[in-house]
Amino acid sequence: MSAPPGDRAAGSPTRPVKSADLVTIADVARHAGVAVSTVSYVLSGKRAISAATRSRVLASIRLLDYHPNAGARALASRRANVIALVLPLRTGAQVPVLMQYATAVVTTARRYDHDVLLLTADEGAAGLRRIAASAMVDGIVLMDVEMHDNRVPLLRALTRPSVLIGFPADPTDLTCVDLDFHRAGEVCVEHLAALGHRRVALLGAPTAVYDRGTGFAHRTRAGFTAAATRLGVAAETRPCPEEVAAVRDELADLLTRSPDLSGLVVQNEAAVGPVLAALPALGRRVPEDVSVVAVCPDQFAERASPALTSVPVPAEETGREAVSLLMRKLTGEPVPDATLLAPRLTVRGSTAPAPG
Amino acid sequence: MSAPPGDRAAGSPTRPVKSADLVTIADVARHAGVAVSTVSYVLSGKRAISAATRSRVLASIRLLDYHPNAGARALASRRANVIALVLPLRTGAQVPVLMQYATAVVTTARRYDHDVLLLTADEGAAGLRRIAASAMVDGIVLMDVEMHDNRVPLLRALTRPSVLIGFPADPTDLTCVDLDFHRAGEVCVEHLAALGHRRVALLGAPTAVYDRGTGFAHRTRAGFTAAATRLGVAAETRPCPEEVAAVRDELADLLTRSPDLSGLVVQNEAAVGPVLAALPALGRRVPEDVSVVAVCPDQFAERASPALTSVPVPAEETGREAVSLLMRKLTGEPVPDATLLAPRLTVRGSTAPAPG
DNA sequence: GCCGCTCGTCGAAGCGCTTCGACACCGGAA
């Protein structure tokens, strides 16, 4: 089965005891009849190599199924070709979007020949310090940034570049990307106002999200309110729970106090279904009596019945942009501090001219 | 600003010219007045170190804020202390559960002092080969295994250990963990049968999921059917779409053909809401006329109205178990080939004795 | 008082890669 015990101590000279599956750059060099450094240059392209040599080396690489050792490469080049993605630990509501962000980050990173190390927010600042100091990653993408996030000062101090998805209260010296949620709030109101609605309401994130100081929730609300004021539309905003029954109660209360409410903006994936179920139960048809606009991933909006007029959260695009920015920073290129993605409103079946 | 050029060659003793943020083990050793190897042994505990020396070294480590370089460590020790987590690329339906799995894997891995490299399934077998061959990871956790998965043969061939979440058709020589979905299907029927229901139906995953050969869907269906036959309950099973309108149509059809249907098992997170919305619309009250059992994450079941009797998918537990198994394999311990987690049925408000 | 331990520590040899300086060779300019 295995070598006799005395074997390793014994003097039997050469016999490269390589553990079989380990093909090194030296093996490739030997096989191709060139120096190790030549193989390295073929791979990195950092020096000119003649076409003949190059193709001989590449052939050997393929033949031996050589894959550079990541640790060795990272050690020698001081580049790990790995970026960190920090996800919120939180399970629940926003989860499907999160996944879209993550997927976009991973696929984009791969396109730049980088891998992604997944961290959860529960390790907090200490976790960031750890992976940065250990040179495990070259840069960091941080999701779900809060307005007053204790990781932000650390990020500023770190020698490794980072990109935030979302905006903290003070984004000085940081690179941030996000949907322009303020504008998104405005766009929703503008759409409803254009349809003649005179009283609208925003059903936002759950109370906890506002309390946590999550930027996108606050910003959407601000945009919503600002546009309503500007357009002379009566507006109110409320946090919105995610349990079916609670959503129904909230809506019932809303409609009792403001029977003439005819426009609703929902910014809460989990609440979208319940809202659409509750309205008919409360005697309001969508869109004949009440128009509904959602701020949520497109797939949610499409699957609902009726399909929802919505401002999609461009998770895919945001994740992609975050990685591109990070890669640019890694190569020393200057990048803009703030990248605000413009919201687009897609009209579907859930909005119609105001009744009456 | 910096040391004069001749400095390093010249004899001027200490004064490490290191690029500021890089504290190495040599710095620690010098500071503590011991050999580099001693510091290493303090950190790894692989040799006895006197209490005095140990605490002196630890003090220096803390003082200098030393973090071992991951690449160097991986190179020398042939252990990266990183595991790979391969997620399905697919966005949509099962996503929230996925996230729970991922979170559990990451937090558990951290408990074992490992980090997690995130891969998406779209890199396929080539991606697995790449990270395994580059020694980037010590082991692999693969999610969303299909019955005839082309990555499975590769996994068998790889020198690095792996654990699958889910079971392929032939799990020989593999380590797999999952909820016992066959038993889960049975448990649902048993519950309904015990309540006196004589005709039941399973609304499963979307057609595409069955076609893809996804184990859990097939196994749940098999268990469901087997238990129904055994208990003399009339049963049928159907794939289930995820769009609200389509779900409604499916249910209408089902109830038209079998007006005496009084028990429903739903194995599709996205369909749960629509089903609960459609039944009243079709003149069926839950649970008075129709009892509903869901196979879905607990949080979904709790938030529905009425709260759903359910067999939760133990994502947290499964992820945790997968990592523990992998860690055991990494240390050479033997582990069971198959780990089937027993389903637990939680009774809530959506099931009641059969009408009549 | 010597032997043979174990315990605690050290020095040095790599791990597999990148990168720097050196250098041989070639063709064109002087």
Add this chain to the structure above:
DNA sequence: TTCCGGTGTCGAAGCGCTTCGACGAGCGGC
């Protein structure tokens, strides 16, 4: 012809860490 600047390739020096063998010191047993 000599000199020169490219090109293409090589050898060697690390990158920061782990680990192996060596070895001095202390100690109980004979």
